[in-house]
Amino acid sequence: MTRPVPDPNAPPTWHQLDIPITLTALETSAHGLSAAEAAARLARHGPNVLPEQARRPGWLRFLLHFNDVLIYILLGACVVTGAMGHWVDTMVILGVAVINALIGFIQENSAEKSLQSIRDMLSSQTLALRDGKTRVVATADLVPGDVVSLRPGDKIPADLRLLQTHSLRVEEAILTGESSVVEKHIAAIPGDALLGDRRNMAFSGTTVSAGNALGIVVATAGDTELGHINRMISTVSPIQTPLLQQTKRLGQVIFIMILAMMAVLFFWGWLAHDMPFGQLLLALISLAVAAVPEGLPAVISIILSLGVQKMARSKAIIRKLPTVETLGAMTIVCSDKTGTLTMNEMTVKSVVLGDRAYTVAGESYEPVGEIREVGGQAVGGIDPATPLGLFITAVDLCNDTRLRRDSHGRWQVVGAPTAGALKVLAAKAGIQHDGAKQHGKIPFDSAYKYQATHHELNGRHYLFMIGAPDVIAARCATELHDDGQRPFAAAYWEDAMARQSEGGLRMLAAAYREIPAGFPELDHPHLEQGLVFLGFAGMMDPPRPEATEAIALCRTAGIRVKMITGDHPGTAMAIGAMMGIGNGQDVVTGQQLEALDDEALVDVADRCDIFARTSPEHKLRLVRALQRRGNVVGMTGDGVNDAPALKQADVGIAMGIKGTEVTREAADMVLADDNFATIARAVKEGRRVYDNLKKTIHFILPTNLGQGLLVVVALLTGAVIPLTPLQILWMNMATSTTLSFGLAFEPAEPGLMHRRPRDPARSILDGYAIWRVALVGTLLAASAFILESQLLALGKDTDFVRTVLLQTLVATQWVYMFNCRIQDRFSLDLAMFRSKGLWLATGVLAALQLAIVHLPFMNDIFGTTPLPFLYWLLSLKIALLIFAVIELEKWITRQIRARRRP
Structure with a gap:
């Protein structure tokens, strides 16, 4: 039909x-x-x-970075101050917004080149x-x-x-x-x-x-x-990382709270205290500037950039900054097999002959590795006339591949990988055939599954044949032993091949026949009979040793590893068993995935760990199915077939050496050493970075709350605003950013890789963090008001009072930075003296404060005045008192938690 x-x-x-x-x-x-x-x-x-794919123009991509609720507040403040003629305030506030937009724009431009x-x-x-x-x-x-x-x-x-x-x-x-x-x-x-x-x-x-x-x-x-x-x-739509999701939600909450407070305080100041309209607007702008954590985007970028640099030294190249912290939340790593978990270099692992069997060491194309008799010693100086010598001669001469080194010194095979593995075996054995002459050849073809050559070697002529074991065996009536030829024992060879196959090995057999010098031109009929079976080699694309260790470390860290490969189920299952992936039996194929709808796929993707014969669509569907269960998914790979799944994953991880350019450009992270173990190191660094980000946010928000409370209380009581908008901006940008830089260098906490991955849905501000923010913010505001009332009682002028308050708040922030080093234990230890970041931040902060307090042109811009040394000491005393209160609160909290534990 x-x-x-x-x-x-x-x-x-x-x-x-x-x-x-x-x-x-x-x-x-x-x-x-x-x-x-x-x-x-x-x-x-x-x-x-x-x-x-059409791209947005650069100017539009830049403007889109102003599309943030907190930036809206700053832009609104710019409009109001500009309308009122306060141009210095306008330019400084606008400069802060532009800097934040530039940071995001530069990050975006470093990313997507996959389609090109x-x-x-x-x-x-x-x-x-x-x-x-x-x-x-x-x-x-x-x-x-x-x-x-x-x-x-x-x-x-x-x-x-x-x-x-x-x-x-x-x-x-x-x-x-x-x-x-x-x-x-x-x-x-x-x-x-x-x-x-x-x-x-x-x-x-x-x-x-x-x-x-x-x-x-x-x-x-x-x-x-x-x-x-x-x-x-x-x-594939870009995935927003857990950190970006949380900071976006945090920004929305802050935005709503600021608008609500501004609305209430506007009517309160206007109706209750009859404040002049211009003065009221400046006060509300001070509130907006105080409550908005302007420096937070810059601080996050700095900390992530430092993490990127440290990961690069560990051979993990991060292409997108937020990826650093996403690594710390990763719950599943979906890995391609070929070239990722394995070497992508076929390697002979065993040789089985009529009398003996041998194991072959080595994990790559590098011709280094012992050939050892099973149950015996390593063999050396192999005699070409022995069965092992004849087998190696056959697979070496009946072979079209070449072994060479590339420009980087790495060994490569030119030709088919399976034949190349046999060429590497011959190089390991050290048998040379420089004088061999080829007189005839039948090239390999899948139609007949063998290759044959006619070679002259040391004056004798041989017909060598290699190919599929069943094809070669069908043409052999005898097999070679140490004591000569014996009848072909089919049961022995079938049992031997079955055992090798269970280990995931692919087999290639060899046979030979000695022929006369005047043998006619080689043709297929010459191979039908009279051949002597030499044996077979078992080969595989071996697992990377370091990858097996890394998988175990990932399990310890609560991260599941799944294998998604285009290879055959038997091979995938054998490799999975060697590496500790799956249960060694449950393998899902691409055809089975085709029959599943999206709902059923979610359950299968979660339950099973090995997927074979998969297409690019299958990999993409599996990653999406795992994400639907709330997982933070990492996907590794090196081929074009991995690129869509890499882009869909929360963390796309490409191989840097053997990976294609497409895969590298679609990925968030590139392994410069193609080492799966680098992923485990990157996860540890990602968790450290997230911890330091959390410490930094816990450090910045109380200072913003304290500054905001100063404005709120002043408006409620009808008093003069303690600090000007420019002074508040100075604290937020110069001071907070500087001190946050010190927290970025904090080392990883003990037991970091024994923790479960954090819940990406859990807010970066939990109940205890909110309590700490409220406590510290209240302490800062209260100390500032008490100090202000005492200074005003002494008859100090407004500029002097504001400078002392500014210096006091900066000093308390500096001391509170040490509180934040360790969230639940005493903060001072010997390790802090080895932290270059802490003391570098301290030095820079001291220089900045000396400038704003004592340089005349800074006094003119920010409305400050020089302070006697006595008031510097007064600020430090207040700061140390707040430090002691926070450490006491930590101790009380530890005692309460200890009593609650069962």
């Missing part, structure tokens, strides 16, 4: 169609298009370039058949129906339905997560095969590892699988 021609608007099903039907559907032939037809289709379909990176993945030129001749064509000019020629090393320029293949193998790990190269063929594939199983297709952006082929273009630009990922990335 004839299969239907596909609807061009329907999802691609090209892998299901025979070649003649494909050619008919695309109205083309195996000889390609004519130049005129190609030009017409180019006009109809557009260039083979991934579409760009994907476009750069496409090669600029390709070979296509036009008018029946092979021509060099710009990749952008390819259209559906073009016939493209592929050669080793080519980057595939569009999605192709393969027409002809000759030993074609394609590296698709960046797209599908498949850890080994994929062997391609041209036969139609029935059913809805997953992306990694469409062996008759070649996809845009992947690379030809070996062989040659012709393929017909079935999709270009945004219609390719790469284009599909491009659309997924562009439609």
Whole structure:
């Protein structure tokens, strides 16, 4: 029965169609298009370039950073002071708002380049058949129906339905997560095969590892699988980090409270005290400036930037500042397998022969590692005439790969990874075959699953064959032992391979036959009989040793690790068992995920830890499902197939060495050493940063409350406002920012990685924090009013009183900074003398206060006056008294909590 021609608007099903039907559907032939037809289709379909997403202009992105409720208050204050002619106040307040907007604008500009990176993945030129001749064509000019020629090393320029293949193998790990190269063929594939199983297709952006082929273009630009990922990335909405969510809620609460107080105080001052309108407005502006934590955005950015620098020294490159603290709240890490948890370098782990079995050490392509007999000692000086020597000779000579070092000194395999693993095995054994001559070759092809060569070695001629164990075994009647040849023992080999397979190993067997010197040109019939089975090698993409330790550390910190891979279920399950992920049995495949709706997926995503044969869509759905359960999700990966999920995740983590540029640009964090263990170190640093942010917010808000209370009480009593708006701004920006910088350097608290991840929904201001803010704010305001009343009773003028109050409040903030170092214990310890941040902040603050109090031009701007040394000491005494009260409150709180514990 004839299969239907596909609807061009329907999802691609090209892998299901025979070649003649494909050619008919695309109205083309195996000889390609004519130049005129190609030009017409180019006009109809557009260039083979991934579409760009429109970006807002820079000026608009800058203005959007003023879209904050607290900034609205400052901008309103600017308008009022400007209308009243207080231009110095206006310019200073406006300057604060602009600085905050600039900080956000600079952070934003350092971020998103993912779509441009994907476009750069496409090669600029390709070979296509036009008018029946092979021509060099710009990749952008390819259209559906073009016939493209592929050669080793080519980057595939569009999605192709393969027409002809000759030993074609394609590296698709960046797209599908498949850890080994994929062997391609041209036969139609029935059913809805997953992306990694469409062996008759070649996809845009992947690379030809070996062989040659012709393929017909079935999709270009945004219609390719790469284009599909491009659309997924562009439609993923940015995730707001827990810190940004909490500070936004905090800002909204402060905004509502300020507006309410200003409204009440306006009518109170106007009606109860008959204050002049201008004086009342200035008083309300003082309240707004006092209550708004203007310095908070700058302080948060400074602390996060310091965390970024420290993480960079630990090989974790942070691309977006808020990611630093999000790491501390992370509850789940979803990790790709190939290249992330594993080396992405196939490695021979065992060799099984007729008499003996060997283990092979080493975790990468580096040709270093012992070959040790199972139950025996390491072997050295291997005799090429022994069964082990003959096996290594066969896999070394019947091999098209090369082993080399790149410009960075890292070992690489040029060719198929599985064959490369055998080449590394030969290098570890130290057997040289420099004098070998090749007289014939049958290259590997997935149709027959073997490769064979005719070699002359030391004057003797051999036929060597490597390939799938079942294919090789079917051609062998005997096997090689130490004492010579014996009949082939099928049961022994089946049992041995079953044991290796349980360990997640892939197997490749070898056989040989000695042949006469005048042997004819090598052909397939020569391989049908008379071969001697040598044995097989078991190989795998090994787990990273440091990753296994990091997974254990993540569990200790209350973080679950889930594996989401495009590889086969058996391989994923074996790697998971080695690394302590999952229960070793519960593996969910991509096909099973396809059958689940979004509600059912939430339960499966939460319950299971290993997912295999997944597509980019599956990874994206899994991350979203986990987020629906309230998890803060980290996603690691190195391929293009990981990019949408990385962007959706709360923390996208890319591999820096082996990761693609697309993945790195979509990520929030890049591991410069491709080391999963770096994630655990980054989590610890993220938790330290969050603790210091919390200490800083607990430090800043009481000072704002104290300043606000000064204005509120003055308005309620009809008294003169104790401080001017400029003096309050000075305290908020110069003083608070400086002292908060000191808290940014506080070290991690003991037991940090034994705590459960914090609840991202929990407010950064819990009940106890609110109590502390109220207590300290009240103490600051009360001490200032008492001091003000005494100074006024002594007949001091307004400028002098305000300067003393300013100095006293600054001194109490400095001392309170030491209170905030440790939230629930006595704050003074030996560690504080080693904290450079504390004393640097102290020095800078002292210089600033000397300037505002004693420099004449600063006196003129801020309305201050020089103070005698006696009043500096008075300010310090008041500050130390408040320090003692806070430490007493800590001690009482500890006693109450201790009694409540069961």
